[in-house]
Amino acid sequence: MTLTLADCFDYSTKKEVRIQSVPLGILKQCITFGVIVFVCFSLITQKRYQKKDSIISSVHTKVKGFADAHSRIWDTAEYTVPSPGGDSFFVITNIVKTEGQMQSNCSELPSQKTICSRDDICKKGLADPQSNGIQTGRCINFNNTLKTCEVSAWCPVESQTTPVPAVLESAENFTVLIKNNIHFAAFNFTKKNILPNYNVSCIYDRVKAPLCPIFRLGDILREAGENFSQVAVLGGVIGIEINWDCDLDPLRYKCEPHYGFRRLDDTVVDESLYPGLNFRFARYYKNAHGTETRTLIKAYGIRFDIQVYGTGGQFNLLELALFIGSCLSYFGCASFAIDFIIGRYNSCCCNAKSVLKYYDDRKYETIPGPSVSLAHLKAHLKFVSFVDKEDILMVDQKLKGSLQLASGPYIQRERFADTKAKCKDSHKQDENEMRLIKGRSAMLPPAWCKCNKCINTTHLEEQLCCRLEEGECITDTKMFNSLVLNRESLEYAFQYDNPLSKTPISKEHLRYYAKQKYVEWRFGCRKYMLNFAVIPNCCKTAIETCNLQTEGP
Structure with missing residues (x-):
């Protein structure tokens, strides 16, 4: 094709x-x-x-407030530790101070690993990460009733007592100013959380002042569901969330920050092993004798992590x-x-x-599926119609023997009332049929032939009879001669396809259209069958040997 x-x-x-x-x-x-x-x-x-774009953000903070604790005034420089990243800050709320430390030998703090009664219990050179120094191998008095291993460290060693309540409990009244600038690159839009006409004396309130950028530390912990006095003793981590959900369409413009607060550290699991949040730092100086001395400070506090997220949207077709x-x-x-x-x-x-x-x-139309791979289906597909079988046989496997004996699924034939009525007589074996079989030539037909009119051939695809069971050959019926071998109808079919052709109609043309008529008669007008229909041996022989005379009175 x-x-x-x-x-x-x-x-x-x-x-x-x-x-x-x-x-x-x-x-x-x-x-x-x-x-x-x-x-x-x-x-x-x-x-x-809308077309959406993610936020680009920068944050800057300023903490302000004063506290009077331990006979001194604490200002911003003493209790605030800025984060290198800029998106968080640390406020000291409690301290343990050890003053006058110098490098020498002194007794270690009592613990299960440091309490001793003689020198051989202490291991010289042992540096336990949980201790304050390196053991010297001696067992010395810690107080009047207890001995511990001597260590080489900054002496006296740090005290383990944490002040309760916190030294800077009043830090809950400190305030922090959060400056947040955002940018949506896709829309070239920039905005900050500080409005041009904001009140410098305002304090954030969820209801009364939801856009105020100044926050009281005590209010932040209360919004997060925590008590500042309790958290201030051992410290913790609090998240300040700024959500920007911006609608940048001119008619529905809205772009304002929404603040949220929550505690980030796990107080259930972490507190049992590593309670709170703390770090150590030291301030060094030399005493009157020129010896290097330091003041060790263990600082507890609250770290505030500022998290900015959001999207901007603008209409896009x-x-x-x-x-x-x-x-x-x-x-x-x-x-x-x-x-x-x-x-x-x-x-x-x-x-x-x-x-x-x-x-x-x-x-739905039900069709049988292929029994071979689709790649080989076209090469092996054949459709066979037997005159004594209602449906059409589909053979989609490579032949291993005669096509007459091949098996496969049957497809329902397209039936028409007039054709069906005329073909019913061909399913019966009458006396004429039996006499025709007995009167055949002495030459025996092939074993696969059932109508006694097939010619022997070595090609497996041509070893096909018009019947499944023995009986009259379809070529002996009046219908075959009228539809397939009628010269007038074959010439008409040729002229229908070639109306302007001046080529004389040859026997080859007539045989071609005769085969086409047979296929259309027995297989219907299904295009997918016409290219794969196989004409029985007896019918092909009748077409090729017939003179194709025009029927007349």
């Missing part, structure tokens, strides 16, 4: 079956309406018509088109649900007269 340019440029559409049913129609409309409501809800609430295109597939839910209901018919267990079978037969 020649491939033309028109074959490459065509359009195919699905064939649908319209079922006139009120219940199914109502079900379809309900599902369709539900999909429309869902699409509209998503379009409006999630603003799917392409995003709207993509959203609508993706939602069109949801309208197929109605067809899927109805097809599922109708498709519950099973020909193995349901009554052949049931309503579901009627719908199933109208909507």
